[in-house]
Amino acid sequence: MYRLAIFASIVLAGPTLVVAQSPSDSCTKCHLALESEKAGPAQKFATDVHHDVGLSCADCHGGDPHEESMEAMSPAKGFRGAPKKPQIPQFCARCHSDTTFMHRFDPRVRVDQLSQYLTSVHGKRLKQGDTKVAACVDCHGVHDILRVSDTRSPVYPMNVATTCAHCHADAEHMKGYGIPTDQVENYEKSVHAQMLAQGDTSAPTCTTCHGNHGATPPGVRSVVNVCGTCHVFFEQLFNNSPHRPVFAAMGLPGCVQCHSNHAVVKPSDDWVGTGPNSVCMGCHAEGDKGFEASRKIAGDLAKLQTELARAGETLSTAEHSGMEVSTPKVGLTNANEALVKARVNVHTFNEADVRKFTDQGVEISQKAYQAGVAALHERDARRKGLGVSLIFIVLTISGLYLKIRLMESRPSPSSGPQASGE
Amino acid sequence: MNDANQAAYGQTDPGRRWVNLLLGSGLVASIATFLYPAIRYIIPTEVAESTSRSVVAAKVTELKLNTGKIFKFGSKPALLIHSVAGDWKAFSAVCTHLNCTVQYRADRHDIWCACHNGVYDLSGRNVSGPPPRPLEEFEAHVQGEDVVVTRNA
Amino acid sequence: MPNLYRHILAWLDERFGTGSVEEFLRHKTVPQHRHSIWYFFGGMTLFLFVVQVLTGILLLLYYRPTPNDAYESVQYIVTQVRFGWLIRSVHSWSANLMVFTAFVHMFSVYFLKAYRKPRELTWITGMLLLFITMGFGFSGYLLPWNTLAFFATKVGTEMAGAVPFVGKWMLTFLRGGEEVTGATLTRFFGFHIAVLPGLATTLLAIHLLLVQHLGMSVPPGVERAIAEGREQARSMPFFPNFLLRDIIGWYAALGVLGALAAIFPWELGAKADPFTSAPAGIRPEWYFLFMFQALKLLPPKILFLEGEFAGLLGFSLAAAVWVVVPFLDHRAGFGRVTRFFTGLGVFVLGFMGVMSLLALR
Numbered sequence: 001m002y003r004l005a006i007f008a009s010i011v012l013a014g015p016t017l018v019v020a021q022s023p024s025d026s027c028t029k030c031h032l033a034l035e036s037e038k039a040g041p042a043q044k045f046a047t048d049v050h051h052d053v054g055l056s057c058a059d060c061h062g063g064d065p066h067e068e069s070m071e072a073m074s075p076a077k078g079f080r081g082a083p084k085k086p087q088i089p090q091f092c093a094r095c096h097s098d099t100t101f102m103h104r105f106d107p108r109v110r111v112d113q114l115s116q117y118l119t120s121v122h123g124k125r126l127k128q129g130d131t132k133v134a135a136c137v138d139c140h141g142v143h144d145i146l147r148v149s150d151t152r153s154p155v156y157p158m159n160v161a162t163t164c165a166h167c168h169a170d171a172e173h174m175k176g177y178g179i180p181t182d183q184v185e186n187y188e189k190s191v192h193a194q195m196l197a198q199g200d201t202s203a204p205t206c207t208t209c210h211g212n213h214g215a216t217p218p219g220v221r222s223v224v225n226v227c228g229t230c231h232v233f234f235e236q237l238f239n240n241s242p243h244r245p246v247f248a249a250m251g252l253p254g255c256v257q258c259h260s261n262h263a264v265v266k267p268s269d270d271w272v273g274t275g276p277n278s279v280c281m282g283c284h285a286e287g288d289k290g291f292e293a294s295r296k297i298a299g300d301l302a303k304l305q306t307e308l309a310r311a312g313e314t315l316s317t318a319e320h321s322g323m324e325v326s327t328p329k330v331g332l333t334n335a336n337e338a339l340v341k342a343r344v345n346v347h348t349f350n351e352a353d354v355r356k357f358t359d360q361g362v363e364i365s366q367k368a369y370q371a372g373v374a375a376l377h378e379r380d381a382r383r384k385g386l387g388v389s390l391i392f393i394v395l396t397i398s399g400l401y402l403k404i405r406l407m408e409s410r411p412s413p414s415s416g417p418q419a420s421g422e
Numbered sequence: 423m424n425d426a427n428q429a430a431y432g433q434t435d436p437g438r439r440w441v442n443l444l445l446g447s448g449l450v451a452s453i454a455t456f457l458y459p460a461i462r463y464i465i466p467t468e469v470a471e472s473t474s475r476s477v478v479a480a481k482v483t484e485l486k487l488n489t490g491k492i493f494k495f496g497s498k499p500a501l502l503i504h505s506v507a508g509d510w511k512a513f514s515a516v517c518t519h520l521n522c523t524v525q526y527r528a529d530r531h532d533i534w535c536a537c538h539n540g541v542y543d544l545s546g547r548n549v550s551g552p553p554p555r556p557l558e559e560f561e562a563h564v565q566g567e568d569v570v571v572t573r574n575a
Numbered sequence: 576m577p578n579l580y581r582h583i584l585a586w587l588d589e590r591f592g593t594g595s596v597e598e599f600l601r602h603k604t605v606p607q608h609r610h611s612i613w614y615f616f617g618g619m620t621l622f623l624f625v626v627q628v629l630t631g632i633l634l635l636l637y638y639r640p641t642p643n644d645a646y647e648s649v650q651y652i653v654t655q656v657r658f659g660w661l662i663r664s665v666h667s668w669s670a671n672l673m674v675f676t677a678f679v680h681m682f683s684v685y686f687l688k689a690y691r692k693p694r695e696l697t698w699i700t701g702m703l704l705l706f707i708t709m710g711f712g713f714s715g716y717l718l719p720w721n722t723l724a725f726f727a728t729k730v731g732t733e734m735a736g737a738v739p740f741v742g743k744w745m746l747t748f749l750r751g752g753e754e755v756t757g758a759t760l761t762r763f764f765g766f767h768i769a770v771l772p773g774l775a776t777t778l779l780a781i782h783l784l785l786v787q788h789l790g791m792s793v794p795p796g797v798e799r800a801i802a803e804g805r806e807q808a809r810s811m812p813f814f815p816n817f818l819l820r821d822i823i824g825w826y827a828a829l830g831v832l833g834a835l836a837a838i839f840p841w842e843l844g845a846k847a848d849p850f851t852s853a854p855a856g857i858r859p860e861w862y863f864l865f866m867f868q869a870l871k872l873l874p875p876k877i878l879f880l881e882g883e884f885a886g887l888l889g890f891s892l893a894a895a896v897w898v899v900v901p902f903l904d905h906r907a908g909f910g911r912v913t914r915f916f917t918g919l920g921v922f923v924l925g926f927m928g929v930m931s932l933l934a935l936r
Contacts, residue, residue: 195554198554200554230551230552231538232539232551233538233539320842321840323654324654324655326496326654327494330494330498330499333498333499333516333521333523334523336521336522337521337522337523337537340520340521340522340537340538341522341536341537344537344538382660382661382837383837383838385455385837386833386834386837386838388455389452389455389456389830389833390830390833390834392448392451392452392454392455393448393452393826393827393829393830393833394830395444395447395448395451395452396445396448396449396451396452396826397448397823397826397827398444398448399441399444399445399446399448399449400445400819400820400822400823400826401823402441402444402445403441403442403445403819404816404819404820406435406437406438406441407815407816407819408816452826452829456829459657459658459661459662460629460633460658460662462657462658463633463636463656463657463658463659463661463662464633464636465657467655467656467657573643
């Protein structure tokens with residue numbers, strides 16, 4: 001469907017487009033015959049998305065591909081040559097910001113890349129003459145540009161972090177900018193990177209939070225908004241919590257204060273409480289309200305965990321003994337759910353909100369535990385039954401044994417060990 | 423035993439009588455413990471059939487249009503939905519994110535997980551929030567007055 | 576009381592001629608010597624076979640052989656039916672014990688040269704019964720339709736496919752199609768409850784008739800000792816002396832089965848899902864382990880043959896040689912022990928032991 005639309009648009013575009021691979025394309029003909037440096041673009045271009053939709057060298061670089069001589073590259077024929085770095089964004093934008101032109105290829109395509117780029121740190125610095133920053137081709141490649149949806153593309157979600165790391169993890173390159181170079185390294189440790197590696201392309205990578213063309217750090221104030229675009233619940237809970245105004249007044253970022261910015265690892269229950277891993281203890285200390293709340297929340301979570309573990313263990317022991325415990329096991333999933341909800345509600349920083357759920361979970365777990373204990377009793381009853389049966393079996397065996405002994409101690413022609421004449 | 427001599431001998435010798443008594447009662451009692459489970463086994467149980475593959479999830483009259491119901495399917499919860507359009511749909515009610523139980527949201531006509539705000543559409547596809555995969559779908563069809571849900575083979 | 580008993584016997588004798596059976600039993604004796612203990616294993620195997628038949632019939636009351644229902648119905652038996660756990664566990668445990676005692680019986684017969692003339696047919700029917708027992712094990716393993724059984728069956732039937740020319744046909748025949756599916760399940764069910772029991776009963780009848788007709792074999796060593804007057808020939812009436820001893824063994828086996836079932840219930844595992852990848856460490860039942868391991872160790876190519884096929888060919892030839900061993904070892908017919916055949920037996924036993932251990936490692 002999509003390809004058909006492209007094809008139709010090319011046909012309709014008529015004279016404004018120079019169709020690639022026309023027999024008279026002198027650019028490729030000559031360049032392929034040149035030494036490697038100058039032949040490169042012509043070779044690479046065969047895999048380029050622009051080539052796929054029917055564009056040729058001259059559509060970007062100008063000139064006249066019908067002209068066989070060097071005249072083809074004369075400014076008189078509209079030859080633009082290769083852009084210098086500061087001109088690259090505008091070079092690409094000649095088409096990519098032209099809505100009418102772009103919609104011939106794809107009616108849904110975006111055309112705001114340049115305007116976005118100009119607002120980005122990259123764009124602003126480029127304008128100031130810093131040529132070390134990223135422009136279009138630094139991320140998308142040049143002459144072998146692939147669609148974003150192509151898994152080989154450097155801007156395909158799975159490849160974005162590596163692409164950004166090219167510069168941002170290079171201490172030499174980043175010298176003088178005064179920002180760290182460990183972002184990607186930290187990101188690789190995060191749950192986000194794990195999800196992405198598992199093939200969930202909707203999991204966030206660099207550009208999800210920082211933007212792609214308008215790449216800017218989210219900034220301290222807007223960080224809750226960035227995280228909240230996906231983690232809606234947590235945003236709401238945090239915004240209604242007493243932490244929100246306090247953090248704002250202190251100039252602290254929201255979520256990342258505890259969860260870190262790039263190394264967003266899987267949280268654990270000991271992040272709350274008063275232990276060495278507690279993130280609360282960074283600000284709170286013994287004697288203040290926060291310390292108390294944190295202690296209670298951790299205590300409630302731990303209690304539910306213990307109850308859950310006890311019930312789970314008992315039920316699985318019972319199950320392994322061949323007992324039917326599917327109903328209490330369903331109950332236990334509800335207790336697990338209560339634990340999940342309690343953990344979510346930790347972000348209200350209010351012990352009552354957490355306890356509401358832990359109490360629910362504890363109650364369910366205890367019921368499940370009792371069901372498990374009952375099942376184990378039943379198992380023991382089976383073993384007692386076995387014991388009874390074994391007693392009778394032993395009785396019978398000893399009866400048989402004595403019988404044989406008695407029988408064979410009596411000399412008789414018909415029974416007992418005897419010499420036979422065989 | 424089939425020997426008259428032996429029987430007569432047994433009556434005269436007290437040791438032999440004891441042995442016979444021990445052997446006889448042992449045999450009878452142990453055979454009883456073998457037969458008891460077998461007989462109990464043959465008598466049908468209250469749960470007349472193994473029902474894990476398909477289950478009567480609800481009565482047709484039980485669910486109004488645009489409502490959902492959680493029922494136990496095997497050892498896990500499942501969700502039966504009577505959609506606005508009038509058709510019956512059934513899914514595993516176990517959220518693919520962290521195993522919470524999902525629910526039907528009548529106001530938005532979608533399936534929602536309260537734990538982390540995960541949302542699935544009425545085909546079970548995860549449309550927003552953290553769920554990484556769609557919900558497992560079951561077959562639901564009406565048999566007489568019952569809505570029967572079946573696991574796809 | 577004894578009078579009534581006598582009357583009933585007389586009545587039956589008039590109609591069936593039970594008197595001859597009685598007469599036979601009165602005269603049937605079992606030789607007694609230092610190897611007598613091995614005589615018990617045949618009876619033990621027979622007893623476990625009876626246990627299998629009885630518990631198998633009970634399982635049939637609830638089991639349903641379709642891919643949708645098989646697992647659930649076994650789960651239902653184990654969890655809902657009263658004492659279902661016991662019946663199912665006893666069936667599984669007893670099956671394994673039966674294979675074990677059958678092997679012990681076979682090897683004891685082999686080493687004591689009980690197969691020699693005139694008992695060649697007893698040996699051959701016995702070997703066939705052993706193969707049928709393994710067939711019972713292989714087909715029964717799949718019936719609960721759990722993951723392990725599913726993949727073990729897949730691997731097991733795959734081997735048939737390695738045979739040139741007819742392999743493809745055999746594979747399709749065993750599986751009831753290209754893949755292990757519901758068709759395989761119903762097929763295996765049919766083998767397990769109809770085909771194999773029919774064959775087993777017929778062969779068993781012949782085997783037992785032969786044993787009754789020819790009597791118990793006395794090992795050559797003992798025979799020679801008696802002939803040379805170094806030992807006295809002793810024997811024991813089969814009924815009731817030997818039978819009572821048999822019953823002691825059977826009762827002990829019942830106790831062991833009950834204890835195993837109650838303390839180590841046979842696990843059901845997870846339901847088979849043809850679309851998941853094979854779980855790590857799939858293994859066949861222990862009595863197939865030596866073949867499984869040997870085939871695994873073979874190189875992919877032996878001469879011009881495919882490794883797996885060469886292995887199967889080797890096993891088939893070995894089994895064939897084993898079946899006709901009474902005809903090969905004709906010196907044994909004259910009561911002479913050929914060291915080669917004893918050595919062969921030790922080698923086979925050692926091979927099976929070492930391969931099984933390697934597979935378990």
